Amino acid sequence: MLNSKTMDTNQRQNKEKEILTAAENEFLTKGYDGARTTSIAKAAGVTHAMLHYYFRTKEQLFERIVDEKFRLMAESTLAALGDSSLPMKERIRTGVANHFDFVASNPLLPRFVINEIVSRPERYAFLHERAKTIIDTLYRGLQADIDRAAERGEMVQINAKMLFMSIMSLNIFTFIAYPFMKPLMGDLMADDERFLAERKAENIETIMKRIEI
Amino acid sequence: MLNSKTMDTNQRQNKEKEILTAAENEFLTKGYDGARTTSIAKAAGVTHAMLHYYFRTKEQLFERIVDEKFRLMAESTLAALGDSSLPMKERIRTGVANHFDFVASNPLLPRFVINEIVSRPERYAFLHERAKTIIDTLYRGLQADIDRAAERGEMVQINAKMLFMSIMSLNIFTFIAYPFMKPLMGDLMADDERFLAERKAENIETIMKRIEI
DNA sequence: TTTTGTATTAACAGAATTGTTAAACAACTT
DNA sequence: AAGTTGTTTAACAATTCTGTTAATACAAAA
Numbered sequence: 033m034l035n036s037k038t039m040d041t042n043q044r045q046n047k048e049k050e051i052l053t054a055a056e057n058e059f060l061t062k063g064y065d066g067a068r069t070t071s072i073a074k075a076a077g078v079t080h081a082m083l084h085y086y087f088r089t090k091e092q093l094f095e096r097i098v099d100e101k102f103r104l105m106a107e108s109t110l111a112a113l114g115d116s117s118l119p120m121k122e123r124i125r126t127g128v129a130n131h132f133d134f135v136a137s138n139p140l141l142p143r144f145v146i147n148e149i150v151s152r153p154e155r156y157a158f159l160h161e162r163a164k165t166i167i168d169t170l171y172r173g174l175q176a177d178i179d180r181a182a183e184r185g186e187m188v189q190i191n192a193k194m195l196f197m198s199i200m201s202l203n204i205f206t207f208i209a210y211p212f213m214k215p216l217m218g219d220l221m222a223d224d225e226r227f228l229a230e231r232k233a234e235n236i237e238t239i240m241k242r243i244e245i
Numbered sequence: 246m247l248n249s250k251t252m253d254t255n256q257r258q259n260k261e262k263e264i265l266t267a268a269e270n271e272f273l274t275k276g277y278d279g280a281r282t283t284s285i286a287k288a289a290g291v292t293h294a295m296l297h298y299y300f301r302t303k304e305q306l307f308e309r310i311v312d313e314k315f316r317l318m319a320e321s322t323l324a325a326l327g328d329s330s331l332p333m334k335e336r337i338r339t340g341v342a343n344h345f346d347f348v349a350s351n352p353l354l355p356r357f358v359i360n361e362i363v364s365r366p367e368r369y370a371f372l373h374e375r376a377k378t379i380i381d382t383l384y385r386g387l388q389a390d391i392d393r394a395a396e397r398g399e400m401v402q403i404n405a406k407m408l409f410m411s412i413m414s415l416n417i418f419t420f421i422a423y424p425f426m427k428p429l430m431g432d433l434m435a436d437d438e439r440f441l442a443e444r445k446a447e448n449i450e451t452i453m454k455r456i457e458i
Numbered sequence: 459t460t461t462t463g464t465a466t467t468a469a470c471a472g473a474a475t476t477g478t479t480a481a482a483c484a485a486c487t488t
Numbered sequence: 489a490a491g492t493t494g495t496t497t498a499a500c501a502a503t504t505c506t507g508t509t510a511a512t513a514c515a516a517a518a
C-alpha cells in the first residue's frame with residue numbers, strides 16, 4: 033500500500049496536516065503578524081525546524097491557509113444569494129439561513145479575511161477584477177428577480193446590494209462580535225446553542241420584515 | 246507664557262501629540278503586532294529613540310491609545326440605546342442614526358477593539374465585571390420601556406438585546422467591511438458620501454420595519 | 459548488508475525590532 | 489558666564505523570531 037521510500041505516507045500526511053491545523057488556528061486568531069512559527073510547531077507537536085522543512089517559510093505556510101480561507105469565504109458569501117429556483121421570499125429566507133449556518137461553522141473566517149484585506153490591501157488587489165465580474169453578473173440576475181417579484185406584489189422594491197449587505201452584516205457580525213458580546217450578554221448567551229438558534233431566527237425575521245410589503 | 250525649563254511646552258506637546266497620532270493610525274490599521282515603533286516614529290517625524298524617551302515602551306504607548314479607544318467604543322455603543330425621554334419609535338430611530346454617525350466618524354474603531362479582545366482576551370477580562378453591571382442596568386430599563394410601548398401597541402414585543410445586536414451589526418459591519426466591499430460594489434459605493442447616506446437610511450429602515458406592528 | 463533517500467534534531471546564523479545609554483546640545487536661571 | 493535641566497542624537501545592546509545547515513537516525517530497496 034505504501035509507496036514512499038522511507039516514511040509512512042500517512043504519517044507524513046498527518047504531520048503536515050497537524051502543522052496546517054495548528055497554523056490555521058494560530059493565523060485565524062492572531063493574524064499573520066501575531067502568529068509565531070515556533071508556537072505553531074509546538075501546537076503541532078514538531079520542532080520548528082520541521083515546520084520549515086515541510087513548508088519552507090512562514091509566508092508559504094500562510095499562503096496555504098489564506099488560499100483555502102479566501103475560497104471558503106467566497107463560497108459562504110454566495111450562499112447568501114439563495115437558490116434562484118425558489119420563489120423569492122423562500123429564496124431569501126433560505127439564503128439567510130444557509131449563510132448563517134455557513135458562518136456558524138467557520139466563525140473565525142470573516143474577521144480573518146477582513147483583517148487581511150485591511151492590513152495588506154496591495155496583496156489582494158488582484159482579486160478585485162475577478163470577484164467584481166462574478167458579483168456584477170450575480171447581482172444583475174438577483175436584482176432582476178427582485179424587481180419582478182416586487183412587480184407581482186410579493187415583496188417591496190429594494191436594492192439587491194443593500195439587502196445583501198444587511199444579510200452579511202447581521203449574520204457575520206454575530207460571530208465577529210461573539211467573544212466581545214458573550215461576557216456582556218450573560219443570560220441571553222449563556223447557552224451557546226440556544227443563543228445561535230435564536231439569533232438565526234432573529235436575523236431571518238429582520239430580513240423578512242424588511243422585504244415585506 | 247511658557248513655563249517649561251528648556252523646550253517650548255507647545256512644541257513638546259506637539260511632538261507628543263504627533264507621536265500619539267501616528268501611533269493611533271498605526272495601531273488601528275495594523276494592530277499591536279503589526280505596528281512598528283520605528284514606523285510610528287518615522288510617521289511622527291522623530292527618531293525612534295525619542296519615541297522611547299516620551300513613552301518608554303511600545304506597550305505603554307499602546308496603552309495610551311487603547312484606553313482612549315475603549316472609552317470611545319463604550320461611548321459610541323451607548324449612543325445606540327437612544328434618548329429615553331423620546332417616544333419609543335423616535336428613540337430607536339435616532340439611536341440607530343446617532344450610532345451610525347458615531348461609527349462613521351470612527352470607522353477603524355470597532356475592528357480594532359474586537360481584534361484586541363479576540364487576540365488577547367486575558368488582558369481585557371477585568372473589563373467584563375464593570376461593563377456587565379452597567380449594561381445589565383441599561384438593558385433592564387430599555388426592555389421595560391419596550392414592553393410598555395408594545396403593550397400600548399406602538400411596536401412589536403422584542404428582546405432588547407436582540408434588537409440592540411441588530412443595530413450594532415448593521416451599523417458597525419458597514420464600516421468593518423468597507424475596504425472589503427468597496428472594490429466589489431462599484432457603482433453603489435462609487436460616491437462615498439452618498440453611499441453612507443443611503444446605507445444609514447437603509448439601516449434605519451431595516452430596524453424600523455423590524456419593530457413595526 | 460550496503461546503499462539511498464527521507465526525516466529529524468540540535469545548534470547556529472541573520473535580520474529585525476525594541477529598548478538603553480552616554481554624550482552633545484539648547485534654553486533658561488542666577 | 490556657569491550651572492542646571494530637559495531634549496536630541498547616534499551608537500549600541502538584547503531579545504526575539506525566522507530560516508539554515510550539518511550531523512544523525514531510520515526505513516526501504518538493491
